[in-house]
Amino acid sequence: MALWWQQPVKPLDESARAVARLRQDNLTKPPGSLGRLEQLAVELAAMQYRVKPRIEQPWITIFAGDHGVVAEGVSAFPQEVTQQMLANFVNGGAAISVLARAAGAHLEVVDAGTLAKAQLPGVLWAKAGDGSANFTLGPAMSEAQLVHCLDLGHSTVKRSITHGCDLFIGGEMGIGNTTSAAALACALLGLPGGELAGPGTGLDSGGVSHKAAVIDKALALHGFTKTEQIPPNPPLGKGGTVDLAHAALRCLGGFEIAALSGAYIACAQLGLPVLVDGFITTAAALAACRMNPGVRDWLLFAHASAEPGHARLLAALDAEPLLRLEMRLGEGSGAATALPLLRLACELHGGMATFAEAGVSGGN
Amino acid sequence: MALWWQQPVKPLDESARAVARLRQDNLTKPPGSLGRLEQLAVELAAMQYRVKPRIEQPWITIFAGDHGVVAEGVSAFPQEVTQQMLANFVNGGAAISVLARAAGAHLEVVDAGTLAKAQLPGVLWAKAGDGSANFTLGPAMSEAQLVHCLDLGHSTVKRSITHGCDLFIGGEMGIGNTTSAAALACALLGLPGGELAGPGTGLDSGGVSHKAAVIDKALALHGFTKTEQIPPNPPLGKGGTVDLAHAALRCLGGFEIAALSGAYIACAQLGLPVLVDGFITTAAALAACRMNPGVRDWLLFAHASAEPGHARLLAALDAEPLLRLEMRLGEGSGAATALPLLRLACELHGGMATFAEAGVSGGN
Secondary structure: OOOHHHOOOOOOOHHHHHHHHHHHHHEOOOOOOOOHHHHHHHHHHHHHOOOOOOOOOEEEEEEEEOEHHHHHOOOOOOOOHHHHHHHHHHHOOOHHHHHHHHHOOEEEEEEEEOOOOOOOOOOEEOOOOOOEOOOOOOOOOOHHHHHHHHHHHHHHHHHHHHOOOOEEEEEEEOOOHHHHHHHHHHHHHOOOHHHOOOOOOOOOHHHHHHHHHHHHHHHHHHOOOOOOOOOOOOOEOOEOHHHHHHHHHHHHOOHHHHHHHHHHHHHHHHOOOEEEOOHHHHHHHHHHHHHOHHHHHHEEEOEOOOOOOHHHHHHHOOOOOOEOOOOOOOOOHHHHHHHHHHHHHHHHHHHOOEHHHHOOOOOO | OOOHHHOOOOOOOHHHHHHHHHHHHHEOOOOOOOOHHHHHHHHHHHHHOOOOOOOOOEEEEEEEEOEHHHHHOOOOOOOOHHHHHHHHHHHOOOHHHHHHHHHOOEEEEEEEEOOOOOOOOOOEEOOOOOOEOOOOOOOOOOHHHHHHHHHHHHHHHHHHHHOOOOEEEEEEEOOOHHHHHHHHHHHHHOOOHHHOOOOOOOOOHHHHHHHHHHHHHHHHHHOOOOOOOOOOOOOEOOEOHHHHHHHHHHHHOOHHHHHHHHHHHHHHHHOOOEEEOOHHHHHHHHHHHHHOHHHHHHEEEOEOOOOOOHHHHHHHOOOOOOEOOOOOOOOOHHHHHHHHHHHHHHHHHHHOOEHHHHOOOOOO
């Protein structure tokens, strides 16, 4: 029996897409003049199985985890900041708190495996462990921990759907997680650490070089040392691409990253559109798409992060993000910032008059 | 006595800017990690003379005009669409109607000189004439008509301020106005028509070539035939840059374009931040900045239009727009789409906790 994350995704509604496309061409504007807002509305129509899509109940889950690799000196901020920021999310002072309020979005914070000794007030307690292991010394997590995190993503998405969610945003918090995300993506794309290591929360160039060396050490330890692009399908030494992604997530991922991968796969299977945030979430999305290629159809990409490796990840997913605002905060903040564009796309699509309705010359 | 549009603009509040910058650096995020949203908030603080800027009452005025140059066959849509679209704006079916509702923005439509024989319901009647003249045969408008339009922009902005407006968006409607805007910008930048003529509402390549030839004919007729970059200041044959801009607006502009230029100058003098829309409004902004260089400080730029000449106009104004969504509709639609970003920038800036407030390690 196939594992749940290998089950097929929900197909898109091609009929709704076609009718939505036709509607766009009859709205009172030169055809195509709303640019990507038109494409977004049509894409969301196919995902939501309705000609006039809408985003009324966006849902943001922040998964948090700590990272053993922080012991290698890869972050500009101390590890205690992970827990401090969880409190800040809950207390409403963080960027994503402000953005969620502005969007009227449900915001929840899930501890997928920080170093917290007890449940933080207002944070869902779903720890896979006390932080991932230092992946320069061994696998970041056990197979059981990986499955726990994938399942956590799945159950989160099911809960969001129960509450009426019509768009899912995953965020993340975890000091050290740009190192984990970069290492994971290097393994998936067959790149050395120097290609994807970046400043994260604020490393200088020496820090970035060190981070790249730490990643290279881990890639060598775990056998992910192919340096040219890995072909899309042929089986590698460790098995097929699906198995490679699974192994990379276990050896190099973080608890919050694995939970995000699980959530994205679940969204695609259950038919919930996803708005992907920045560097770390895109690495999780890449892993999800390698584990289950149909997932890609359900992903919209919010923004191009200032983290330099993000462009490479987006290219690997053939993704053109909506915003380029040099943001690099994580937490889901880029996705929450792009959310108004999705809503305006839906409102224009559903609310504009057609040429016939308005008595304007033009259209079909 | 200097004419009103030559009077100095209001200075920015450098003290509010400095305090706002300091605040940004103490919010609970890695410094700079909100990218351009940080810069936007700081810039708005300097414009609004308050450390925590806000956009509570955005105001959108659409100026409309018809264009005699349409007789040269430069538009893909018939001229009657100008008036039909005014009705659509008022009736709520146009893109800008939907976007204004979503933003809670005041939307007004001003007839600066369409071919309408009588006032359209819900449209302010302030006509400079029955459409501009065909500028391939003579000046687009008289000096008196130009002054009427500049004054119209000025009185519009004063009215918006009386109503509590804290951000001004100008939109435009006028079949043929990409030709007028391109011709105006060619005159201001010393470029031939081929450099700025584009498809507008949907010309094919033959149509674009014809449009460029029409512009070149007009540039020659009115003596704007310099083909290299006009230096920023030294007086030209027709007088200084200020006089050149005034003459270019009169000879090649449209009533709605001149009203926009007047509105932008008035905003800068009265201290109201402007969010500039797309190709046509940027041409009007360029003319405004040439007539009164201080105006530039008060302009934010919403989006990069798909109209190919827009990039050149933005470069001439040293402007980096917020969005790149391949929009090319006009009406103020790009600015209204970018408006949520300005608001989120303000909300993040005002609503996030500082490191000290949140008890998070880091910051100054």
